[in-house]
Amino acid sequence: MGKSIVIIGAGIAGLSAGCYGRMNGYDTRVFELHDKPGGLCTAWKRKDYTVDGCIHWLVGTNPSSNFNRIWRELGALQGKEVVNHEVFIRFEGTGGRFFDLYTDVDRLERHMKELAPADTAIIEEMTGAIRAIGRVDMPLPKPREVSSPFDGLKMLPKMLPLMRPLMKYRKISLRAFAERFTDPLLHEAFTGIFDLPDFPLLAFLFTMAWLNNRDAGYPVGGSLEFSRAIEGRYLDLGGEISYSSAVEKILVEGGRAVGIRLSDGSEHRADIVISAADGHATIFDMLEGKYADDKIHRRYDSMPIFEPLVQVALGVASELRDEPQTVSFPLPSPIEIAGQKHERMQVINHRFDPVQMPEGKTVLITTFMTEYLYWEKLYDDRDRYKEEKKSIADAVVTAIEGRFPAVTGRIEMVDVATPITYKRYTNNWQGSFEGWLLTTTNMGESMIKGMDMTLPGLEGFYMIGQWVKPGGGLPPAAQSGREVIQIICHKDGRPFTTTE
Ligand SMILES: Cc1cc2nc3c(=O)[nH]c(=O)nc-3n(C[C@H](O)[C@H](O)[C@H](O)COP(=O)(O)OP(=O)(O)OC[C@H]3O[C@@H](n4cnc5c(N)ncnc54)[C@H](O)[C@@H]3O)c2cc1C
Known part of the structure; x- marks a missing residue:
């Protein structure tokens, strides 16, 4: 029997590590806090509409690109139609002209x-x-x-x-x-x-460049279906997943990770522990900060992250066929969220994914970056939190009716997700939707070196996912799951193998 690996989190990174672990004969078990796979790569149902919470563009969708191999190995795209948009976004200027980003x-x-x-x-x-x-x-x-x-x-x-x-x-x-x-x-x-x-x-x-190469398309069916396809591949490979299983602590004996303890008190031991969960919670809660050196403290104290989002989705009984799939337009009066004035709004019309809504209808989605601490405080007063959500929804509806008059009187569903929603469902630090912000300072380093997947002084333990890949995103998450198994195979002196 192969060595056993416990994986924390069934996001794309955790599922990927599970798949490659199974392809290489390891005995893998994933523990996921939520009741479904995908982590941030998810969607939810509201009335007859599916609100997609993630994929706009997925690098590696062109079957002839090198990266596509990872998606094939993970069974992520097989049988799925991929939409390549002609215009990525229409930008309507304040002067009345518009620019199409073809x-x-x-x-x-x-x-x-x-x-x-x-x-x-x-x-x-x-x-x-x-x-x-x-x-x-x-x-x-x-x-x-x-x-x-x-x-x-x-x-x-x-x-x-x-x-x-x-x-x-x-x-x-x-x-x-x-x-x-x-x-x-x-x-x-x-x-x-x-x-x-x-x-x-x-x-x-x-x-x-990826868009021009038709290598950054949208897989029809959307984010949760994409995650479920990888979950299916993992289960077919014989992997195990336990849902509604929150990991509270990583067990360490003699400087070596030996398993995990769940919030229900049960302990699960393994030869290797991989955390594909939030980086901050892994280092500072599950491991109580015992393996964080100055470099790690500095990173979590000062490196910027992608700020969390407020996402508003509207289910509309109209297709808005003549409108671009994504449009950014100036607002006649700014929308204020958490003390920050937003002067423009970007709306995605999801009609390109007919699986997600009834015929003749569509889902419009808009997001705003916002400040986490404001929402954390507000959530202590549940009534005020709900009022704030409602007031943002009202402002968005007014703005959308102004820009798309055809939707007036046809809005059948309104859904608002806040940074608290992202935090509650995925436990990502400060509700961040993509981990470390990509900047001109860290881009070169992250592309060439990447971040360490191990922690100083701790054996038998690895971290993967968006918190070790600045800029985040689904391809780096999947890639980190593949890389960690390559490293483990190398250490065990066995060849790394993959199947499709
Ligand atoms: C609105 C939005 C749009 C996006 N658009 C794109 C896009 O177009 N293209 C793209 O490539 N990327 C996009 N992303 C980013 C992408 O979704 C993420 O970078 C990626 O999914 C991160 O995957 P991950 O596996 O590293 O982390 P996560 O998805 O955060 O997975 C971590 C998993 O660990 C679980 N977990 C956490 N704590 C515990 C615990 N204590 N015990 C057990 N389980 C735990 C969580 O529930 C979660 O399932 C978008 C994200 C959002 C929110």
């Missing part, structure tokens, strides 16, 4: 030049960089624990075309780049599309 780079370039002929040089520089990045299909990297300098050398020729854009843009934010557009609409759009002050230009360029 996913096809040639079309994007033509559109931008029509809008802003004076900015031709900067437009061509940007689209040139997207094309250059898109020509490189990133090989699946081996974790550094199992790779040799020779592996690095082998990768080098494939990565060479990336060197120029990486060196040139590695310290530049999208906002700083936006300053170079003289056209007011393009300047406004590139400042506002990713509403994060230090969002790296490179992250935007990579995203556009």
Whole structure:
């Protein structure tokens, strides 16, 4: 019999580790606090509508890309239709003009030049960089624990075309780049599309390259179906999952993790423990902060995270067929949430996933980044918390009726999720929806080195998921589950094998 592994959390990282563990003959058991798989990659039913809580774009959907192999191994996409949007987002400027962020780079370039002929040089520089990045299909990297300098050398020729854009843009934010557009609409759009002050230009360029390669589509059926497909693969491989099982403590004996204790007091021992749950709770609660050195303290004290979200979803008895799938528009009067004024709103019209709503209807979803502590305090007074949710919902309905008059009188469902919702259902630190914020400071480091999956002084223990992959997202979560089993196989002196 193979060694036993306990995995905390049935999010995408935990399920992935479970699948690869089973493919390599380990005896795996996942403990999940919720009653379903997926973690943040989830959806919920409200009346006849499905509110999707996650996937907008999934890297690795093109069957010919290297990353697609991981999704095939996890059984995540087989048999699913993938939608590749023509326009990623329509940005309506304050001056009345609009800009379509086409996913096809040639079309994007033509559109931008029509809008802003004076900015031709900067437009061509940007689209040139997207094309250059898109020509490189990133090989699946081996974790550094199992790779040799020779592996690095082998990768080098494939990565060479990336060197120029990486060196040139590695310290530049999208906002700083936006300053170079003289056209007011393009300047406004590139400042506002990713509403994060230090969002790296490179992250935007990579995203556009994947979209142009039709490698960042949307799997029809949505987020929970995607998670359930991986859960199905894990169960088919003979893995075990225990739901409604909150891990309270990681058991350590003589500097080695030997199992876990659940909140019901039961203990489950294993040769190896992998936490695919929230990083902060793992280090500071389940392990009581005993294995956190200065570096880890500094990280959790000061490294920025993706702020949590307020998400408002509306079920509408109209398809809004002529509207773009995602539109960002300026609000006639700002919406105030947790003391922060939001001057524009971005709405996704989910009609591209007909499985999620009755025929002829749609779900509109909008999200706002917000401050966690405000919501934590508010939640102590449940009536005020509910009133705040209602008042945000009312403001969103008014704004949406203003922008899409056809929905007036046709809204059949309103659903509001707050940072408390995300915290309660996934236990993510401060309700964060994607872990560590990607910035111009950590982008290079995270791409080249990644964060440690182990803790100092603790044997037989690994951490995976979005809290060890800055920038978060589903592909890094799945990749970290694969990498951890590669490392464990390497330590055990056995070959790492995968099946599809
Ligand atoms: C609105 C939204 C949109 C997003 N859009 C995209 C997108 O378009 N593309 C993309 O790639 N990514 C997207 N993401 C990000 C992506 O969902 C996450 O980065 C990814 O799902 C993280 O996976 P994970 O397995 O690392 O963590 P999680 O999903 O947080 O999984 C952790 C699991 O551990 C469980 N757990 C926690 N504590 C315990 C405990 N004590 N005991 C037992 N179990 C525990 C949780 O319940 C959870 O199931 C989005 C996220 C959100 C919220």
